[in-house]
Amino acid sequence: MSISVWLDENHVAHGSDRDDIDVDVLIIGAGISGASIAWWLRESGMRVALVDKGDVAAGASGRNAGFVTCGSVEHYTRQVSRLGPDLAHTLWQHSQENLALIRDQIVGEGGVDCDFRQAGTYSLAGSEHELRELHESAALMAARGIAVSTVDEAHIADNLGARGFFGGALFHDDGECHPVKLVRGITRLSGATVYPHHEVRRLESVTDGVRVHTQRAVFRASFVVLATNGYSSEVHPWFADKIYPTRGQILVTEPVAPMMAAPCYCNHVLDYFRQLPDGRVLIGGFRQLAKDAEVGVADTPNPEIHVALEAFLRRHFERLEKTRVAYRWAGIMGFSQDGLPMIGSLPGQPQIYFIGGFTGHGIGQAFRVAQVLSEVMLEGKSAGPYSARRFVA
């Protein structure tokens, strides 16, 4: 996402544009992470501002599928064997808290209308082998008190209008939303001043904080938070081997009659679909077809993947065989080495904090992880499992 001079000169400013702007905390990146940090700092008494090279939710936060799911990038069995049962459970609990906080604080108390709905999500098996794994996951999760049930092909046909899956699991507590309305809502509730169309070009540590240079202003901040996720290595080289920009692709059809009870992941959480409130069907995924090409920060639709997305639509949904595709887009995710988000401060620059590495699941995690970062910043608490120290030798 580069900025032409024409777009830059016609920018719409929400805050006032001056050459030098003093704040206590400057958050770079107005996606779900940046907005959430601003929200958690709203009662700190500090002057908080958000800058973005685009507008609010210009990055992945405005280009995702809107699943508010618990857990992370893989089936629970894999999380348990990779991370151990206790950490896997803690991470699941954090994502449950993420959803509950959004539902109660932002949608409920904050009154943000973001089409939030908590009707669960499915994970569907693309093979007998995956179905066995899903059943094992469901058993492990049920033993931990997580609300999950298994479903068969008939249930999938009746509730999702889909064919060609071997069965699956329904996670009853999960939800979905309109991600741009959500991020705009959190931003508004945070009370932070927003400076859209300010591209950060340089960070300069000075004795009493950080000077942040954009194309039209210099911000002087006591603290900076980098909430640039997939774009982080463009802002600071330290992230080059820690957060990898990874492209994801989505298509959306014209509206059809209601047919899907809840959003679905399938094929080991790689592909996904849901029906939007206006009846449109969204299909995403298939990055596995072009893993080497789907890297970098250019959000261009990949024709090979879009052919696969459309073939998926026709193969699995008899009723959508002739439905027209109305939208195609791409977005940039920030993948971490182990799939977990990371927070902390830059080595030797304790006044520059960061949050990122959501590995394709930031809507399901970032609000809660931002709470942990706010506690690190305000109370000196530990970053726990999200500490980026795990990547530093």
Ligand SMILES: Cc1cc2nc3c(=O)[nH]c(=O)nc-3n(C[C@H](O)[C@H](O)[C@H](O)COP(=O)(O)OP(=O)(O)OC[C@H]3O[C@@H](n4cnc5c(N)ncnc54)[C@H](O)[C@@H]3O)c2cc1C
């Ligand atoms: C196709 C796709 C589908 C997805 N589906 C889901 C889903 O259903 N559920 C889910 O939980 N997650 C999903 N994700 C992942 C989710 O969107 C991200 O994890 C989340 O949005 C990350 O939020 P963020 O605020 O950390 O990053 P971003 O939303 O990417 O925000 C970073 C911001 O930094 C700004 N920025 C970058 N460089 C600069 C600079 N130099 N100066 C100023 N500003 C800068 C960008 O403009 C951007 O607005 C999906 C992602 C994609 C791409």
